[in-house]
């Protein structure tokens with residue numbers, strides 16, 4: 001019988017309303033299990049690892065990502081797949097980070113959670129949990145059907161590093177506009193076989209080192225030299241710059257000069273768009289050509305979540321900023337499409 005490891009980190013799925021304060025707080029995994037007797041009927045064995053501290057995912061951080069990656073590494077040979085219960089607020093960040101940390105992944109790592117606690121009558125948690133387990137356990141010719149880090153939520157399976165949370169009040173909380181969904185569940189569970197990545201080698205390599213010295217420069221018309229300078233001269237090695245449209249910025253000389261000074265001093269600047277759909281095309285407009293010329297990295301159609309975690313991952317592996325830039329622009333785990 002196959003075996004699935006459920007890792008419980010927290011999130012609404014396992015929360016209960018405090019009777020006096022009415023605030024939602026995490027509960028332990030046994031209380032979750034009590035709400036899902038169906039778990040007994042599955043055709044796989046379930047092992048559970050519950051984190052000592054059960055958290056709301058707003059408290060998620062890179063140290064916990066490293067712990068998660070270590071847990072997956074330690075159990076990798078013993079189980080067929082992983083289901084990670086996680087709050088939806090930062091689930092796409094964790095899934096993106098894990099996708100970079102787990103190189104040559106050949107087993108499913110499926111994140112899920114819910115918008116309503118598992119004990120609530122109208123909860124979305126049960127379907128999310130049961131189908132996530134089914135996906136983690138799905139095989140064809142003895143190989144995992146989805147050997148990727150994914151998010152399963154509201155009947156859809158997303159590539160983790162292509163997803164983001166876009167709705168805090170609907171069950172349909174996630175989207176992945178720049179990449180097709182990997183599976184859809186209805187009467188049948190249908191996999192989009194051609195969109196699912198297969199590992200190029202069968203030898204998991206786990207990169208646990210992340211450097212979180214990353215700043216974000218989000219542009220808006222009228223942004224002042226003082227604000228830009230504060231961000232660019234802060235004590236970080238990487239800057240994710242959220243630009244307009246197809247990767248465009250102001251062509252004001254002061255702005256280009258500040259970016260160039262930062263790059264010349266060894267910082268890496270990555271250009272991603274504020275648009276949720278579409279891609280950065282450096283050089284398409286006059287307002288992005290200067291960025292390419294001074295050595296800004298092209299983030300193509302990466303999500304913000306992927307851009308930040310990929311930067312942390314690469315800064316944790318490499319010292320040479322040119323090499324970091326080259327790999328930021330390379331498709332490592334299906335996180336970007338080079339146009």
Ligand code: ASP
Nearest residue numbers: 011012056057087088089
């Ligand atoms: N605040 C919760 C969390 O991210 C929301 C959720 O789980 O959906 O932990």
